[in-house]
Amino acid sequence: MTDGKTPRPTARRTRLTPERESELYAAVLELLREQGYEALTMDAVAARTRSSKATLYRQWKGKPELVATALRHTGPVPLEDIDTGTLRGDLQQMVRCSDDIQMEKDTALLRGLAHAVYQNPDLHQALRELLIEPETAGYHAMLQRAVARGELPAGAPALEFVPHMLIGAFVARPLIEDRPVDSDYLDRFINAVVLPALGV
Amino acid sequence: MTDGKTPRPTARRTRLTPERESELYAAVLELLREQGYEALTMDAVAARTRSSKATLYRQWKGKPELVATALRHTGPVPLEDIDTGTLRGDLQQMVRCSDDIQMEKDTALLRGLAHAVYQNPDLHQALRELLIEPETAGYHAMLQRAVARGELPAGAPALEFVPHMLIGAFVARPLIEDRPVDSDYLDRFINAVVLPALGV
Numbered sequence: 001m002t003d004g005k006t007p008r009p010t011a012r013r014t015r016l017t018p019e020r021e022s023e024l025y026a027a028v029l030e031l032l033r034e035q036g037y038e039a040l041t042m043d044a045v046a047a048r049t050r051s052s053k054a055t056l057y058r059q060w061k062g063k064p065e066l067v068a069t070a071l072r073h074t075g076p077v078p079l080e081d082i083d084t085g086t087l088r089g090d091l092q093q094m095v096r097c098s099d100d101i102q103m104e105k106d107t108a109l110l111r112g113l114a115h116a117v118y119q120n121p122d123l124h125q126a127l128r129e130l131l132i133e134p135e136t137a138g139y140h141a142m143l144q145r146a147v148a149r150g151e152l153p154a155g156a157p158a159l160e161f162v163p164h165m166l167i168g169a170f171v172a173r174p175l176i177e178d179r180p181v182d183s184d185y186l187d188r189f190i191n192a193v194v195l196p197a198l199g200v
Numbered sequence: 201m202t203d204g205k206t207p208r209p210t211a212r213r214t215r216l217t218p219e220r221e222s223e224l225y226a227a228v229l230e231l232l233r234e235q236g237y238e239a240l241t242m243d244a245v246a247a248r249t250r251s252s253k254a255t256l257y258r259q260w261k262g263k264p265e266l267v268a269t270a271l272r273h274t275g276p277v278p279l280e281d282i283d284t285g286t287l288r289g290d291l292q293q294m295v296r297c298s299d300d301i302q303m304e305k306d307t308a309l310l311r312g313l314a315h316a317v318y319q320n321p322d323l324h325q326a327l328r329e330l331l332i333e334p335e336t337a338g339y340h341a342m343l344q345r346a347v348a349r350g351e352l353p354a355g356a357p358a359l360e361f362v363p364h365m366l367i368g369a370f371v372a373r374p375l376i377e378d379r380p381v382d383s384d385y386l387d388r389f390i391n392a393v394v395l396p397a398l399g400v
Binding site: 111114118124157161172175178199 | 308311312314317318332336357361365366368369371372374375388389391392396398
């Protein structure tokens, strides 16, 4: 969470319990859904979670890092923990670990953040380091296991575009079809687009 | 542009020349890029184009319809006008009708609008009627020609998802790769994802 590049003289890091961290992350996402990124303040997080701002700043560097870590922490099962033995199984489990209501809430949340990213380079940076890069590495590992099992040709040109396809599935449904993303739809998309593009 | 559902007693429709309409649409997109949808006012459009607000309201119903029509009008060549004889050729021509600088400007513009859509149901409605539905029909016609030529199986499950894939290509590149969309990238994406997903 801290990279050592910006040491703070007062950085006495008191470890929070994992339960307390989870509470904090859940409160951050709740506030994000209610108010959006711009309007979210560390004061509001402190008030909602009954913690001091000093604790928040000690534990995370600032708002962008807190938001990125909260998203990473409270998302569905980390991709690294999914390993069903087939690529289709892995993709399906990934899609099914959220229930549909949660998925609709998360879609709205991510949509708001996708916009905030372009106004806030520090948020973009934090999301890249703390969320996008670990997730991309997770996809890469999932696909490499499929290559190693002989399910996929090693050099399939679509390999690098799996995250692009899934982002398209999430963004396009509400925009074009005016319907929320749900797990049946994602299942259909994976079978109709992702697997055939990969040559499965 | 008007559907007759909301007749205005003063609606004396003076036809604008096509050149004048083009000027107006270009000015609307310029203002959108500068200020975003929320901040855009009919006053600003009137001032920038030296026209009266009465003319703008007579000609379009309001800001959402003016913006949607401007986007449809000044976009790349309408899909309906592309017919190279192969699906690959059609998709490639679609991608190449914008130059890269224009594409980068349009990506930023569409990103801002994608956000505004969720705050403004009337904008969503106007975009759906005046932009998304005609574009989706254009894709449908392009794909049906390919089916008729025997290039694609009639029931390919990926057929309905072509717009989703292309939207993913546009959204994911700046977000994941931190690079702008350009025509080389779109060419690679079409060859690696869209055509294989369709079974070409």
